[in-house]
Amino acid sequence: MIYTLHVNGEWHRVDDDGQTPLLWVLRDALRLTGTKYGCGKAQCGACTVHLDGRPVRSCSVALADAAGAQIGTIEAVGGAEADAVTEAWVARGVPQCGFCQSGQVMSAVALLRSNPAPTDQDIDLAMSGNLCRCATYPRIRAGIHDAAAALGASRS
Ligand code: FES
Numbered sequence: 001m002i003y004t005l006h007v008n009g010e011w012h013r014v015d016d017d018g019q020t021p022l023l024w025v026l027r028d029a030l031r032l033t034g035t036k037y038g039c040g041k042a043q044c045g046a047c048t049v050h051l052d053g054r055p056v057r058s059c060s061v062a063l064a065d066a067a068g069a070q071i072g073t074i075e076a077v078g079g080a081e082a083d084a085v086t087e088a089w090v091a092r093g094v095p096q097c098g099f100c101q102s103g104q105v106m107s108a109v110a111l112l113r114s115n116p117a118p119t120d121q122d123i124d125l126a127m128s129g130n131l132c133r134c135a136t137y138p139r140i141r142a143g144i145h146d147a148a149a150a151l152g153a154s155r156s
């Protein structure tokens with residue numbers, strides 16, 4: 001069956017089974033390989049994308065359920081929050097192996113868009129679904145605080 005997906009501001013027609021995970025459509029059909037496969041069971045967060053602005057695990061979203069929604073991936077994430085997170089990630093040297101980091105960034109950006117001044121508790125809660133085998137958690141938390149501070153400074 002043919003589904004119409006709106007990904008990173010562009011429409012795509014995808015001919016596939018409606019139960020195919022969105023992750024496979026993004027990676028295999030649309031060649032957006034920045035979104036990673038980790039567990040395939042909504043347990044690790046490596047596959048996090050934005051669906052109508054919410055962070056979701058694309059390994060566990062069916063193609064049929066994503067049709068018509070606004071889908072955003074790491075390749076095109078933008079705006080003040082994404083810029084602030086990117087700068088903080090570079091300044092802090094957040095990534096180690098990097099495998100989990102596209103998912104981490106997508107969750108961090110979604111957090112800052114909904115909560116511009118998160119506490120440690122807010123950060124830990126929002127990022128709890130994003131695992132990192134390299135244990136970069138302290139730098140992720142510090143990076144989000146840095147990004148929030150930069151966003152606050154740019155608004156004042
Ligand atoms: S690959 Fe989707 S949550 Fe792990």
Ligand code: FES
Nearest residue numbers: 097098132133134
């Ligand atoms: S940086 Fe290696 S898994 Fe997170």
